[in-house]
Amino acid sequence: MTGRPAEFPEGRLSVRGRLAHDKASRSAAGQDFGRVVRQEPWAVFRPESAEDVSALVRFAAAQRRAVAPRGRGHSTFGQAQAADGIVLDLSGLRAVHEVGPDFVDVDAGASWRSVVLATVPRGLTPPVLTDYLGLSVGGTLSVGGVGGVTHRHGMQTDNVLRLDVVTGDGVARTCSAHTESTLFHAVLGGLGQCGVITRARLRLVPAPARVRRYKLYYATPRRLTADQRRLLASDRFPYLEGQLKPDASGWRPRLEAASFFSPPELPLDESLLDDLGHERGSEEIEDLSYVDFVDRLTSSEADLRATGEWFHPHPWWNAFLPGSTVDDLVEEVAARVTPDDIGAGGALLLYPFTRRRLTTPLVRTPDDPVVFLFAILRTAPPDQPTAVEEIIRLNRALYEQVRAAGGTRYPVGTVPFDRADWVRHFGTAWPSLHEAKERYDPHHVLTPGQGIF
Ligand SMILES: Cc1cc2nc3c(=O)[nH]c(=O)nc-3n(C[C@H](O)[C@H](O)[C@H](O)COP(=O)(O)OP(=O)(O)OC[C@H]3O[C@@H](n4cnc5c(N)ncnc54)[C@H](O)[C@@H]3O)c2cc1C
Structure with a gap:
């Protein structure tokens, strides 16, 4: 790339000596949790202050080199990567x-x-x-x-x-x-x-003192979403999620809810669960400290690291579905993605939200009073690129299906997107994003891995 270093002299002077070009740094920064896309950067920069970040971005802008901020690299499709650019490792x-x-x-x-x-x-x-x-x-x-x-x-x-x-x-x-x-x-x-x-x-x-966690099982996804809607309407639980887990008989829908409490007061299980349509007797109930509850995935991470699955490809798929079409869409997806496809550790997530609580203009969600996050968390076999390519093709097809039904993409997953897709994705928010890009990142150096500009 051509540069005009004189435009940003101070950044150029203070940064150059601190860029890491070694193979190990570039290799780590050219990879993410998804292990689907691999693009090595030209260099990696590890700032110790906001001033460092400022100097690096000035330097990169002068060089017309792309910069990708990287938090913890849990993207699944190269979103925090910068081919031949600079990864700004914020860890x-x-x-x-x-x-x-x-x-x-x-x-x-x-x-x-x-x-x-x-x-x-x-x-x-x-x-x-x-x-x-x-x-x-x-x-x-x-x-x-x-x-x-x-x-x-x-x-x-x-x-x-x-x-x-x-x-x-x-x-x-x-x-x-x-x-x-x-x-x-x-x-x-x-x-x-x-x-x-x-x-x-x-x-x-x-912060709550204690958490009572409920897992309830359902015969069908429709019964699960019916109860999720009921619980949204009554606002009975501060915490509400759901998922379809694979088991021997197919998909097993599960509602997850939690009550926060301070002993000696205890949640009243009967009144919380009485009118719900889960399979009676299937309830799993446990009390936890707040920290143990919110950090509950640490042990799963350790298990997956131990088996090596944490390091396998994760072509995850995430979308927001309108409440009005969620049931049909979930049934269609659950028919196309079988429990065998996603493996024992995988899941289809189904979290209900009240749309009026979602106020961030650039986070695009369907125009429906009730919105569901729907995600396919799957692990692909390592060293089988054609299997991953096949999943990516399916991810794109599922996205098309969701979009046609009024859904939107939660852009953390593995769905190929071109500029026209992004313009459509942002919809009425596109002009303001475009204007802000021209104003705040006039040389288009920031975050190329998203493929937007
Ligand atoms: C195991 C796992 C569990 C997850 N659970 C959830 C969940 O419960 N809820 C949920 O909403 N999502 C979840 N996600 C998705 C996750 O929120 C996103 O992938 C998130 O972007 C990852 O954070 P990160 O720090 O790893 O970001 P990275 O992958 O490092 O970066 C993500 C994007 O943000 C940009 N970026 C990073 N830092 C900055 C910064 N400081 N300034 C500007 N841009 C920046 C990057 O360039 C990139 O485009 C999960 C992902 C994984 C792998």
């Missing part, structure tokens, strides 16, 4: 700063686990947590961030008070819903297109 920028009475300031590379471990001892928690806490704050704020309480509190992007951002011109800026709101709304759910989040002020709420 070292991970401090949890001030914990206030109702907010916490954290560096973008901090994991949600470290946020929880810093806030819960003070009786506070971010209202919305992803199921898995090993994701970075910047990584999920760039996409949305959904969990079991999204039906009450929206996504993680709906619970941000302020952001420090380095935009694509290398300028460090602070933005919120009231100050530089254009940038704020272009960065939250903005897939890294306009700026690198370096620090976030997150909303905190009182």
Whole structure:
């Protein structure tokens, strides 16, 4: 690429000596959790401060070299990669700063686990947590961030008070819903297109003392979604999810709900479960500390690392479905993707949300009062690229089906998308994203792995 280094002299001077070009660094940064796409960068940069990020982005802009911020690399389709560009590895920028009475300031590379471990001892928690806490704050704020309480509190992007951002011109800026709101709304759910989040002020709420977790099993997915709707309407549980797990007889629909409580008061199981349509006697109920509950996937991660499956290809698929068409779509997908296809460790996730809680303009969800996250979590066999290619073709076909039925893509998964797809995906939000891109990242250096600009 040609450059005009004189345009950004200070960045050029301070950064060049700190770029890692060694094979191990480039190889690690050219890979992600998906293990589907592999694009080695020209170099990797590990900032220790927002000033470092600023200097790096100035340097890259001068060189016209692409920059991909990388949180924890849990993308599945190269979203945090930069072929022949620079991966900005934020894993070292991970401090949890001030914990206030109702907010916490954290560096973008901090994991949600470290946020929880810093806030819960003070009786506070971010209202919305992803199921898995090993994701970075910047990584999920760039996409949305959904969990079991999204039906009450929206996504993680709906619970941000302020952001420090380095935009694509290398300028460090602070933005919120009231100050530089254009940038704020272009960065939250903005897939890294306009700026690198370096620090976030997150909303905190009182942390529950204890959690009672309920797993209820259903004869059919329709009965599961019927109860999910009933529970949304009654707002009985603060936490509500669901999934279809493979078992010997096919798909086994399961509702997962939780009540938060402080002993000696206890949840009243009978009144919570009485009018539900699950298979009687199938209930699994356990009490946990809040931290054990929100960090419950740590043991699964350890198991998958031990068997090696954690390192196999994960061509995951994620979409938001309108409540009005969810049942037909789930049945069609469950017929096309069999339990054998996704393996014992896989699942189809089905989480219900109230749409009015979802307020982030760039996180695109269907126009329906009730919206479901629907995801296919599958592990493909290693060293079988044709099997992965086949899954990607199916993922695209399923996306077409979902779009025709009014659904949208949750863009964390493995679906090939071209520019026309993105324009359609963002819909009425496209002009403002496009305008923000031209304003904040005029040289289009940021986050090429999304394939938007
Ligand atoms: C095991 C697992 C469990 C998951 N569970 C959930 C879940 O419960 N709920 C949910 O909503 N999602 C979930 N996801 C999806 C996950 O939220 C996204 O893939 C998320 O982007 C990953 O975070 P990360 O830190 O690994 O980001 P990365 O993969 O490193 O980056 C993701 C994207 O964000 C950009 N980016 C990263 N950091 C920044 C930054 N600081 N500023 C600007 N852009 C940035 C990257 O360039 C890239 O485009 C899960 C994924 C996995 C693999």
